[in-house]
Amino acid sequence: MQPYSGRFLGATLFNCAMTLQHSSRKRLLHFYVYAVALGAVIALVVAAWNQEWDLSTRLVNGLIVILGLALLAELTSVKMHIGTSTMSIVHIPLIASVFLFPPFVAMLVGAVTLLVVEAVVRRKPVIKILFNVSKEILALGLAASFYHALGGRHSVDRFDLAALPLVGAAIAYSTATSVAVSFAVSLSERLDFGETWLRVYGGSLVYDVFSTPLPAFLAYLYVWKELFGVVALAVPLFVVRHIYVQNLRLEQSGRELLELMVKNIEARDPYTSGHSQRVAQYARMIAKEAGISFRHVEQIATAALLHDVGKTYEEYGALIRKEGKLTPEEKRLLQSHPVRSAELISTISTLQGAIEKAVRHHHENFDGTGYPDGLSGDDIPIGARIIMIADTLDAMTTDRPYRTALPFERVLEEVRKFAGKQFDPQLAELVLNSSALRREVAATSHMASQTTPVAFNRASSSKPERAVV
Numbered sequence: 001m002q003p004y005s006g007r008f009l010g011a012t013l014f015n016c017a018m019t020l021q022h023s024s025r026k027r028l029l030h031f032y033v034y035a036v037a038l039g040a041v042i043a044l045v046v047a048a049w050n051q052e053w054d055l056s057t058r059l060v061n062g063l064i065v066i067l068g069l070a071l072l073a074e075l076t077s078v079k080m081h082i083g084t085s086t087m088s089i090v091h092i093p094l095i096a097s098v099f100l101f102p103p104f105v106a107m108l109v110g111a112v113t114l115l116v117v118e119a120v121v122r123r124k125p126v127i128k129i130l131f132n133v134s135k136e137i138l139a140l141g142l143a144a145s146f147y148h149a150l151g152g153r154h155s156v157d158r159f160d161l162a163a164l165p166l167v168g169a170a171i172a173y174s175t176a177t178s179v180a181v182s183f184a185v186s187l188s189e190r191l192d193f194g195e196t197w198l199r200v201y202g203g204s205l206v207y208d209v210f211s212t213p214l215p216a217f218l219a220y221l222y223v224w225k226e227l228f229g230v231v232a233l234a235v236p237l238f239v240v241r242h243i244y245v246q247n248l249r250l251e252q253s254g255r256e257l258l259e260l261m262v263k264n265i266e267a268r269d270p271y272t273s274g275h276s277q278r279v280a281q282y283a284r285m286i287a288k289e290a291g292i293s294f295r296h297v298e299q300i301a302t303a304a305l306l307h308d309v310g311k312t313y314e315e316y317g318a319l320i321r322k323e324g325k326l327t328p329e330e331k332r333l334l335q336s337h338p339v340r341s342a343e344l345i346s347t348i349s350t351l352q353g354a355i356e357k358a359v360r361h362h363h364e365n366f367d368g369t370g371y372p373d374g375l376s377g378d379d380i381p382i383g384a385r386i387i388m389i390a391d392t393l394d395a396m397t398t399d400r401p402y403r404t405a406l407p408f409e410r411v412l413e414e415v416r417k418f419a420g421k422q423f424d425p426q427l428a429e430l431v432l433n434s435s436a437l438r439r440e441v442a443a444t445s446h447m448a449s450q451t452t453p454v455a456f457n458r459a460s461s462s463k464p465e466r467a468v469v
């Protein structure tokens with residue numbers, strides 16, 4: 001067992017490294033926000049310089065109506081599950097302001113909307129307010145530039161139905177906001193930019209495409225009927241928004257249900273606290289490095305999260321808690337858990353198919369000596385082969401009742417030794433060469449050892465390590 005002072009020093013060095021990493025990431029994020037803010041100030045000055053200052057009554061009335069609608073839309077925005085990103089229908093009145101008002105006024109509508117909601121209502125930190133207001137100014141400035149460059153002409157008196165400038169402005173606005181927000185989220189949460197963009201905006205792409213004509217329609221209705229035109233569109237718009245919110249909540253409750261299932265498994269065995277989450281994280285990383293598509297990566301991560309869900313059945317309770325060696329009969333019973341897990345998972349329609357199969361076969365060995373079906377090689381679903389290696393990585397790098405965590409170099413030796421036997425040799429090679437995975441396992445297993453109860457080393461095993469059953 002590692003001496004106490006060594007462990008303490010290790011923990012201190014690790015905490016220092018994490019603090020340094022955190023502060024440099026924070027500095028980078030702040031630098032990014034200041035750069036966006038500087039860009040917004042320059043854009044505002046340029047727009048104000050070119051502004052015609054004859055503001056008609058019709059324009060001021062329009063400004064009040066569109067600003068009111070934008071504020072209402074932003075106030076009723078919906079929180080997404082990644083970080084604190086929100087999504088709303090505020091882009092509709094904001095893009096419409098590009099078609100109705102001079103660029104400076106349109107940018108002002110965006111700035112005032114975000115400033116009022118973020119600072120007065122949500123009371124967000126200054127840095128977040130600065131970012132959200134600035135990115136809105138830049139996105140609207142870019143949309144206005146595209147609109148005018150493609151032949152559009154802003155007006156509150158007449159509406160030109162020219163598809164190219166209208167669509168060009170909407171695309172410019174969506175691209176600018178999605179890129180700016182995804183970049184900020186990926187910086188602050190240490191996530192890959194592409195993955196963040198897909199997770200934050202991927203699900204709403206269809207919705208965004210279908211809502212593209214709405215800003216133009218809103219501008220047209222204002223030109224035609226002023227306030228009554230805007231109300232005629234706003235009412236059905238908020239009904240659609242309500243349906244959309246219900247869908248999001250349904251998705252969210254599905255995810256929360258999965259988390260509840262995982263907590264239920266882990267409540268039975270304090271030594272495996274956080275195990276499923278770590279296995280899901282390692283599986284996600286291995287799958288990504290193996291070049292698997294984003295959708296399939298998420299399926300594999302979900303399967304990894306739920307791989308031992310069948311262990312919640314009462315028949316396994318005593319076996320999981322047993323401190324001594326399992327009898328052959330008990331071992332056989334415990335080896336039925338992948339089938340019970342897959343059966344349980346198949347009761348949820350969205351988990352049937354690839355996820356269910358990856359769970360059923362997560363204890364199949366590459367050489368065909370595993371269970372439940374004795375599959376070998378490529379006959380084992382790729383998700384199951386990934387979970388097998390991710391499960392073993394976590395089992396070996398965290399404390400267990402029968403031994404303390406193994407050093408990572410020793411774990412790699414085991415992976416090398418059992419490549420082609422227990423593990424898919426190509427995946428084993430990938431794990432051996434992945435510095436990102438090495439960092440992740442070192443950081444995550446260290447945190448796990450801080451929260452897992454310290455175990456007595458009652459049976460040091462000279463046998464080669466295998467994935468826990």
Ligand SMILES: [Fe+2]
Pocket residue numbers: 307308337338362363468469
């Ligand atoms: Fe298992």
